[in-house]
Amino acid sequence: MIQPQQNPAAKTQLRLSVLAKQALPWAVPSLLLIVWQWASSAGILPSRFLPSPSAVMRSFVELSASGELWMHVRVSTLRALSGFVVGGGMGLLLGLLTASMHWAEILLDTTIQMVRNIPPLALIPLVILWFGIDESAKLFLVSLGVFFPVYINTFHGIRSVDRGLLEMGRTYGLSGWPLYREIILPGALPSILVGVRFSLGLMWVILIVAETMSARSGIGYMTMNAREFMQTDVMVVGILLYAILGKLADLLAKGLERYWLRWNPAYRIAR
Amino acid sequence: MPTAYSSRENATAEHRCSRGVSVAIKSVSIAFGGRTVLENFDIEISAGEFVAIVGRSGCGKSTLLRSVVGLETPQSGTIIVGNVGDGIAKNNGKPDVRVMFQDSRLLPWRRILPNVMLGLGPALIPQAQKVLAQVGLAERASDWPATLSGGQRQRVALARALVHDPNLLLLDEPLGSLDALTRIEMQQLIEDIWRSRGFTAMLVTHDVAEAIALADRVTLIEGGCVALDEVVNIPRPRTRGSARFAALEERILGRVLQRRPMVEE
Numbered sequence: 050m051i052q053p054q055q056n057p058a059a060k061t062q063l064r065l066s067v068l069a070k071q072a073l074p075w076a077v078p079s080l081l082l083i084v085w086q087w088a089s090s091a092g093i094l095p096s097r098f099l100p101s102p103s104a105v106m107r108s109f110v111e112l113s114a115s116g117e118l119w120m121h122v123r124v125s126t127l128r129a130l131s132g133f134v135v136g137g138g139m140g141l142l143l144g145l146l147t148a149s150m151h152w153a154e155i156l157l158d159t160t161i162q163m164v165r166n167i168p169p170l171a172l173i174p175l176v177i178l179w180f181g182i183d184e185s186a187k188l189f190l191v192s193l194g195v196f197f198p199v200y201i202n203t204f205h206g207i208r209s210v211d212r213g214l215l216e217m218g219r220t221y222g223l224s225g226w227p228l229y230r231e232i233i234l235p236g237a238l239p240s241i242l243v244g245v246r247f248s249l250g251l252m253w254v255i256l257i258v259a260e261t262m263s264a265r266s267g268i269g270y271m272t273m274n275a276r277e278f279m280q281t282d283v284m285v286v287g288i289l290l291y292a293i294l295g296k297l298a299d300l301l302a303k304g305l306e307r308y309w310l311r312w313n314p315a316y317r318i319a320r
Numbered sequence: 321m322p323t324a325y326s327s328r329e330n331a332t333a334e335h336r337c338s339r340g341v342s343v344a345i346k347s348v349s350i351a352f353g354g355r356t357v358l359e360n361f362d363i364e365i366s367a368g369e370f371v372a373i374v375g376r377s378g379c380g381k382s383t384l385l386r387s388v389v390g391l392e393t394p395q396s397g398t399i400i401v402g403n404v405g406d407g408i409a410k411n412n413g414k415p416d417v418r419v420m421f422q423d424s425r426l427l428p429w430r431r432i433l434p435n436v437m438l439g440l441g442p443a444l445i446p447q448a449q450k451v452l453a454q455v456g457l458a459e460r461a462s463d464w465p466a467t468l469s470g471g472q473r474q475r476v477a478l479a480r481a482l483v484h485d486p487n488l489l490l491l492d493e494p495l496g497s498l499d500a501l502t503r504i505e506m507q508q509l510i511e512d513i514w515r516s517r518g519f520t521a522m523l524v525t526h527d528v529a530e531a532i533a534l535a536d537r538v539t540l541i542e543g544g545c546v547a548l549d550e551v552v553n554i555p556r557p558r559t560r561g562s563a564r565f566a567a568l569e570e571r572i573l574g575r576v577l578q579r580r581p582m583v584e585e
């Protein structure tokens with residue numbers, strides 16, 4: 050008798066376990082969706098309280114087909130990114146300055162640390178007074194919010210660059226910009242990217258609040274507008290959009306880390 | 321009792337051809353926060369000579385090396401690297417001094433070849449590749465430093481120093497963290513390269529055998545001064561097992577440990 054080969058069976062089992070591993074994280078969300086849909090259809094969950102998943106889906110398809118959804122998404126994304134570029138850019142520059150120049154640290158750091166403790170959202174009444182409810186108000190709030198994580202992590206990153214490498218660089222005649230390019234900036238980059246990742250999350254949070262308080266377009270406006278007409282499905286679409294956009298921003302930050310820090314075994318992609 | 325020698329002619333005669341520079345350290349004093357590390361320290365090293373500086377931890381041997389390259393500033397005294405007639409016309413007459421540290425200090429975010437090229441233009445890529453081949457790592461040029469072993473990293477650090485074709489190479493316990501076998505391999509590599517290029521070398525180490533294997537002269541620092549200055553008159557290549565080697569090692573080690581020379585035991 051020929052012994053049946055063990056290999057194919059083991060292979061199938063292995064494939065199954067890989068599949069299970071990939072599917073497992075989605076088990077709980079799927080279950081929740083099923084329960085949610087069931088509760089809505091059974092009439093336990095009234096639609097004015099929370100719409101059924103299928104209603105949310107329908108409303109998503111309708112909104113995207115009409116182009117209204119993409120208009121709002123575009124406006125919000127543009128606001129978020131321009132705020133991120135302005136605030137993050139300033140955080141990076143000021144962080145570089147205060148970490149590199151002793152006089153700049155003495156002059157500015159105390160002020161920055163004080164302002165840091167004011168939640169940007171606490172400024173909303175003042176901001177509305179200053180800028181009204183147009184674009185500059187949102188740009189200001191988002192920029193202010195993302196400034197601090199980038200600033201603090203840039204400062205910390207530069208201060209914690211390996212002294213030994215700096216010393217080595219100096220014995221190789223590096224100073225000024227070459228020293229920054231070769232040693233200081235790459236050495237500070239892991240820390241700077243932590244700040245960027247933090248900022249990208251904060252960017253959406255601040256924008257959501259700013260848009261729900263005062264806006265004529267954007268996802269926050271769409272959600273608040275839907276509330277006036279009791280369109281719970283549109284509200285849920287808006288909320289889910291923020292979740293998706295937040296996740297996309299985080300993926301972007303992770304991608305940057307993987308690319309820029311590929312020299313670091315801790316960030317290298319497995320396999 | 322060991323005798324202190326002042327003549328170095330015989331030790332370095334064979335390397336005179338080359339690009340080494342002399343080093344004159346005169347009455348140098350260095351203190352950190354009130355604690356004197358070096359006091360009125362004098363040492364003269366002739367061009368092309370290989371000097372090993374030994375001593376206990378904290379005796380100031382690393383500080384001495386670091387002050388030669390300007391990483392420490394002495395409170396008093398002078399350090400002169402290079403003399404008229406040392407053949408350093410290149411580089412505007414300024415001698416090229418490079419350091420190899422105990423840790424390789426490679427930039428982890430640069431691949432091996434760019435690490436070797438640090439501070440140099442792309443015109444020197446062929447030169448860098450040549451030196452990398454000389455230390456036996458030509459095929460690792462595009463790898464990240466994190467993928468190399470400790471010994472390989474030190475070889476890259478050596479290559480990085482050698483691309484500049486230094487007049488003076490300072491070795492600050494460069495093999496201290498390597499395993500015994502890799503150490504011997506690296507010692508051979510350093511000796512070979514020094515013999516073929518003829519730069520002046522100052523090696524700080526606490527391994528007396530390493531000092532004797534490599535150096536023309538072994539200097540012991542103790543209490544901030546030169547306690548022993550011993551010419552190593554063993555022909556190269558030196559074999560560690562030889563009686564002269566062992567006798568010299570025993571003598572220097574005995575002096576480091578403050579033992580009386582052993583007569584019998």
